[in-house]
Amino acid sequence: MIGFLQVFQPINLVLCVLGLLIGVIFGALPGFTATMGVAVFVPFSYYLEPQGALLLLSGIYCGGVYGGSIPAVILGIPGTPASAPTSFDGRALTLKGQAGRSLALVTFSSAFGGFMSSIALLFLTPILAIIALKVGPPEQMMIAILGLSVVCMLSEGNMIKGILVGLFTLLIATIGQDPQVGFPRFTFGIYQLTGGVSLVPILIGLFAIPEVIKMLEDSEELLVDTDKVGKMLLLMSDIKDNVVNYIRSAIIGIIIGIIPAAGPDVAAFLSYNEAKKNSKYPENFGNGAIDGIIASETTNNAVTGGSLIPLLTLGIPGSAPAAIFLGAMYIHGLRPGPQLFKENADVVYTLLVAFSIINILLFFVGWIFCKYSLKVLLIPKTILATSIVLLATVGSYAISKNIFDVIQMYIAGVAGYIMVKNDYPLSPVALALLLGPMLEQAISQTFVMYGTKFYMIFTRPITIVLFLLIVLSFAWRPIINLIQKKRNKEATC
Amino acid sequence: MQKEKLDIIICIFLTIVLLVFATQFSEITPIARIYPTGVMFGTFICILVLFIQSIKSIRTNASKNTELMTAQVIKKIIYYILLILLYILLWEWFGYIITTFLFTLVSLLFLGMKNKTVLILFPICITAVIYILFTNLLMVSLPKGIIIEMLP
Numbered sequence: 001m002i003g004f005l006q007v008f009q010p011i012n013l014v015l016c017v018l019g020l021l022i023g024v025i026f027g028a029l030p031g032f033t034a035t036m037g038v039a040v041f042v043p044f045s046y047y048l049e050p051q052g053a054l055l056l057l058s059g060i061y062c063g064g065v066y067g068g069s070i071p072a073v074i075l076g077i078p079g080t081p082a083s084a085p086t087s088f089d090g091r092a093l094t095l096k097g098q099a100g101r102s103l104a105l106v107t108f109s110s111a112f113g114g115f116m117s118s119i120a121l122l123f124l125t126p127i128l129a130i131i132a133l134k135v136g137p138p139e140q141m142m143i144a145i146l147g148l149s150v151v152c153m154l155s156e157g158n159m160i161k162g163i164l165v166g167l168f169t170l171l172i173a174t175i176g177q178d179p180q181v182g183f184p185r186f187t188f189g190i191y192q193l194t195g196g197v198s199l200v201p202i203l204i205g206l207f208a209i210p211e212v213i214k215m216l217e218d219s220e221e222l223l224v225d226t227d228k229v230g231k232m233l234l235l236m237s238d239i240k241d242n243v244v245n246y247i248r249s250a251i252i253g254i255i256i257g258i259i260p261a262a263g264p265d266v267a268a269f270l271s272y273n274e275a276k277k278n279s280k281y282p283e284n285f286g287n288g289a290i291d292g293i294i295a296s297e298t299t300n301n302a303v304t305g306g307s308l309i310p311l312l313t314l315g316i317p318g319s320a321p322a323a324i325f326l327g328a329m330y331i332h333g334l335r336p337g338p339q340l341f342k343e344n345a346d347v348v349y350t351l352l353v354a355f356s357i358i359n360i361l362l363f364f365v366g367w368i369f370c371k372y373s374l375k376v377l378l379i380p381k382t383i384l385a386t387s388i389v390l391l392a393t394v395g396s397y398a399i400s401k402n403i404f405d406v407i408q409m410y411i412a413g414v415a416g417y418i419m420v421k422n423d424y425p426l427s428p429v430a431l432a433l434l435l436g437p438m439l440e441q442a443i444s445q446t447f448v449m450y451g452t453k454f455y456m457i458f459t460r461p462i463t464i465v466l467f468l469l470i471v472l473s474f475a476w477r478p479i480i481n482l483i484q485k486k487r488n489k490e491a492t493c
Numbered sequence: 494m495q496k497e498k499l500d501i502i503i504c505i506f507l508t509i510v511l512l513v514f515a516t517q518f519s520e521i522t523p524i525a526r527i528y529p530t531g532v533m534f535g536t537f538i539c540i541l542v543l544f545i546q547s548i549k550s551i552r553t554n555a556s557k558n559t560e561l562m563t564a565q566v567i568k569k570i571i572y573y574i575l576l577i578l579l580y581i582l583l584w585e586w587f588g589y590i591i592t593t594f595l596f597t598l599v600s601l602l603f604l605g606m607k608n609k610t611v612l613i614l615f616p617i618c619i620t621a622v623i624y625i626l627f628t629n630l631l632m633v634s635l636p637k638g639i640i641i642e643m644l645p
Contacts, residue, residue: 160543164539164540167535167539171533174528180524183521185521185525186514213570213573216570216573383601383606386597386600386615390593390619393577393580393581401634406581410578410581422496424503
């Protein structure tokens with residue numbers, strides 16, 4: 001009750017909307033992420049009351065995760081790594097003249113996923129916090145392997161190339177300090193590589209530069225014909241046909257959200273993979289599959305609420321933005337844990353209720369933002385290509401104010417273009433860069449825990465569940481093919 | 494060129510990269526070597542499989558030709574990449590404002606923009622908007638340029 005009364009105060013509602021707008025802009029700009037948005041505005045939040053500060057930062061978090069999908073759909077350039085799966089099908093729909101339908105679905109799915117996670121945050125916090133406590137290095141190792149198994153599914157038409165790209169990128173991800181002893185590896189004397197390769201500039205280069213080069217190849221003045229831009233259009237049939245997809249994707253997002261180190265990026269790929277496995281038309285994925293867009297967008301926003309569950313109850317952030325949130329809470333004198341719900345009940349319950357309101361407002365703020373974003377498709381390619389190069393360059397530089405990041409971005413961009421031209425999939429690069437460091441760290445920590453008795457990891461229930469999911473992930477397609485062959489045989493007989 | 498021939502070239506290139514990585518092993522501690530060794534081994538197996546598949550496809554004449562780009566398009570792409578390279582190299586020397594304004598103008602001309610109003614206004618506006626957005630709102634300082642800073 002306290003929460004409801006506080007949320008609907010005008011100043012708090014204004015902060016929610018402001019946070020969403022800032023977050024969407026941060027998410028949409030290449031080089032900027034929801035994490036960065038939350039981090040930049042933590043000092044500004046110091047001048048606000050604790051409730052207001054947390055509402056502003058929550059709005060930025062939710063808006064930032066959603067905002068990355070807008071350039072993913074319009075230009076095929078994900079604004080944040082979590083929107084990479086959306087770019088596969090969102091962009092294909094744009095080229096078919098259905099950008100408005102795609103953006104409408106992205107907006108609705110993000111709002112739905114975020115809203116479901118806010119319900120979980122309100123009612124399931126104690127139960128889900130218990131799961132968060134039981135997650136350790138063996139579980140993180142299994143999640144990383146499960147995430148990497150998605151490579152096989154996503155590169156189905158070209159599996160050997162997909163696995164090759166994934167493994168080679170895992171090798172690139174070992175550049176820098178090793179997680180056990182901190183010894184620099186494969187730096188070739190370049191001190192800038194001591195911290196490893198930069199994830200965000202590489203992803204910007206991989207997705208943005210091939211698009212720019214494709215614009216140079218094509219002599220057409222605009223990206224799509226003016227009569228193919230389309231309007232924002234949410235079809236009820238798209239929602240009705242994907243109810244199971246929506247619910248499954250929201251659950252995946254909430255569960256991945258509560259696991260530390262696995263964020264919306266990993267969750268989006270996992271959910272996209274699950275949607276493809278369960279789709280009647282998996283061959284449509286990558287060519288404008290509605291279920292793919294719904295899965296990745298619902299999940300990446302469902303992570304937002306999920307990641308706050310272990311944060312508020314145990315002080316363990318479930319994602320990078322949640323870690324920044326933790327810092328903001330300390331600044332405002334809030335100590336996460338069981339006592340938080342007693343000593344600062346008004347602040348916490350306002351946040352819990354506000355999270356639902358923020359995700360409802362996300363739909364409306366996002367809808368208006370997208371309506372104007374569609375106009376980008378009417379900009380001539382000469383201006384668009386130049387603008388993308390400028391934003392990608394400055395965005396990559398802005399991360400660590402280092403020109404080396406810009407160089408990495410362009411090297412990845414040229415490599416990405418060569419890959420696209422020769423049917424090498426790009427998605428394994430994103431997955432391997434995200435999961436490689438987590439996998440190596442989890443493996444070495446698991447060895448420290450169990451030594452030569454590695455089999456003991458199978459005494460942990462969550463590890464067993466994740467292992468079975470990995471086996472299912474690899475075995476799914478061969479089993480389905482076998483069943484279909486049997487059915488075809490029976491039909492011919 | 495046949496796709497399979499391009500795949501063979503890529504396989505050879507990746508093998509060379511793996512060998513270059515392997516030369517660094519003597520400088521890495523044994524513990525830090527374990528995981529990368531496993532990954533390199535897996536990568537090499539995949540390269541071998543792809544190489545054999547490509548050779549088989551060429552021998553059975555099952556290979557497909559890639560779409561060829563015209564020499565004009567290839568030149569355009571190479572020149573644009575060189576232009577971008579020049580832009581980022583000059584950033585540190587002349588700073589963000591001058592290099593971005595000049596790059597934007599040259600890029601628009603190179604890509605075929607003929608509208609004089611756009612050619613004048615767009616470089617000024619985009620340079621200013623990005624500058625204000627990043628330095629004033631997002632508190633990210635952009636390079637001022639070594640040569641500009643040396644001027645009295």
